[in-house]
Amino acid sequence: MKLSMETVADALELPASTIKRWIRQGRIPIQRSGSEVVFSHSALKKWAITHNISFSLEKEQDHRKKHEFAETLVSAMKRGNVYHHVSGNDSSEALRSAVDCIGYLSPDIIDELYEKLMARERLASTGIGNGIAIPHPRDPISHPPESPVITTCFLERPVVFNAIDDRPVFVFFLLISPAVDLHLHLLSRLSYCIRNKAFVQFLTTHPEAEELYSQVFDCETLLDAGNRS
Secondary structure (H helix, E strand, C coil), rough: EEEHHHHHHHHHCHHHHHHHHHHHHHHCCEEEEEEEEEHHHHHHHHHHHCCCCCCCCHHHHHHHEEEEEEEEHHHHHHHHHEEEEEEECCCCHHHHHHHHHHCCCCCHHHHHHHHHHHHHHHCCEEEEEEEEEECCCCCCCCCCCCCCEEEEEEEEEECCCCCCCCCCCCCEEEECCCHHHHHHHHHHHHHHHHHHHHHCCCCCCCHHHHHHHHHHHHHHHHHHHHCCC
């Protein structure tokens, strides 16, 4: 079983910066897959026992569950920002421009993200209809952000995206998450918003960031109220 950096940090109840320092110092067992660092669960468990360090995936899973329910679309969108007039004459150019808007990843990781987004589109379009696409990598990038991020990109002009309804796409919600459960959690919430015809019509106005966050907050409030009833 291979574990990510964040999973290991949570299971050890240590900051990711400490894990990275231990890697540089050779103090913790790792495996490398190209430039990517991964951890073997069995090797890490033996290492933790030898060094009398508490290590439990149950703690990490509990942490994930708490974090998942605290995570909202608005918080993820604020991390990713909202961009207008994103250029591109076709899907690949528009995705490249969208990826280039991201400021929290290093250039090499941005290139890796773009390649993984294109691989995902070749598998099946993330255009979900009504001019909306939710591009995301099928496999995690090697150094994901610590918290999920949604970068909203309103395109300069709609582009053909092989969407399920064949309509050109005018807005991307580019979703990057450090964990599958968080990805599915936010995807579910975003899908709820997009099923609202009034919300889709609102998106066609290419709203400014604060307007968008306000509308999304209202949608999430309705969703959470329905879940509690």
